[in-house]
Amino acid sequence: MHYEDTGRGDAVLLLPGWAGSIAEFGWLRGELSEGFRVVAADLPGSGRSQPQPREYSVDFYAEDARTFLALLDELGIAAVHLVGFSDGGEVALLMAALDPARVLSVVTWGAAGRVVEPAAGPTFDQLERLIDEPVHELLPLAAYLAEAYGVLTARAMARNWATALRGIAARGGDVARAHAASIRCPALLIAGSDDVFCPPYLVKELADAIPGARYDEFEGAGHDLHRSAAGRFTATLDDWLSLH
Structure with missing residues (x-):
């Protein structure tokens, strides 16, 4: 497991998405580290975490x-804010429930x-x-994977991940939805209005199921809204963490 631990204060665990890396969140980590202890970690099988290629169940x-709850134990972190993007967000929601x-x-x-298999997306x-x-909308992701991991590893990563997602969808698709009532902490779920990978209506449904959760939709933003709406995203996250 590759992680980096910087800053001082209340702990924040920052989790990027599938195949992503904490390197892409350097600017965010730097800003958060001014007031928080930031533990940024690559997901298993992604970034610099092993195994690669990973077999996804x-x-x-x-x-x-x-795994990440065990990492917090190892680091002696008894209380933490969870900040997660895409698959990192799915993991964060499950951690909050568990x-x-x-x-x-x-x-x-x-x-x-x-x-769920997107009706209007890949x-x-x-x-x-x-x-x-690669279909047109996946060309940037395909190019990134091939460059970051090499063609052979990238091909296996994509195949194994897609197979697991298909299996999850076939058994009903639940990841954290059934555990929504167990998430008792303040929760902020953000969606991009143009996100074809994770449609806003699904994010809104989950937010409505979590007691007291807040839903925020960024108009005109896609899946990676931390890039396309970086200013608004950073301000929203800063305000949230300061409030809580």
Whole structure:
């Protein structure tokens, strides 16, 4: 598990998305480290965390949630804010449900607590073949994966991940949705209005199911709204963490 621990103050665990890296959040980590202890960690099988390529089971989100709770134990962190993007957000939501006494608050974007095959976005089959036959909207992701991991590893990563997602969807799609009532901390779920990977209506449904949760939708933003709406996103996150 690759992680970096910087700053001082209340702890924040920052989790990037699938195949992403904490390196892409350097600017955010730097800002948060001025007032918080920031533990930024690559998801298993992504960034500089092993194994690569990873074999994803249909329970990999829960497995990762338990892995990161164990990391917090190892670091002696008894109370933490969770900040997660996409798959990192799904893991953060599960962590908040599994260990509610530890979590001070949770902020996610591009996460909905469910896996469904997008009606207007890339299918599981297209995700599985994204290295060799990328559709137009997946070209940037395919190029990034090939450069970051090499073609052979990237091909296996995409195939294994898509197969697991298909399996999760086939059994009902639940990731954290069934555990929503167990999330007792303040929760902020952010969606991009143009997110084809994680449609806003799914994020809103989960927010409505979590007691007291807040839902925020960024108009004109897509899945990676921390890039396309960086200013608004950073201000929203700063205000949230300061409040809680």
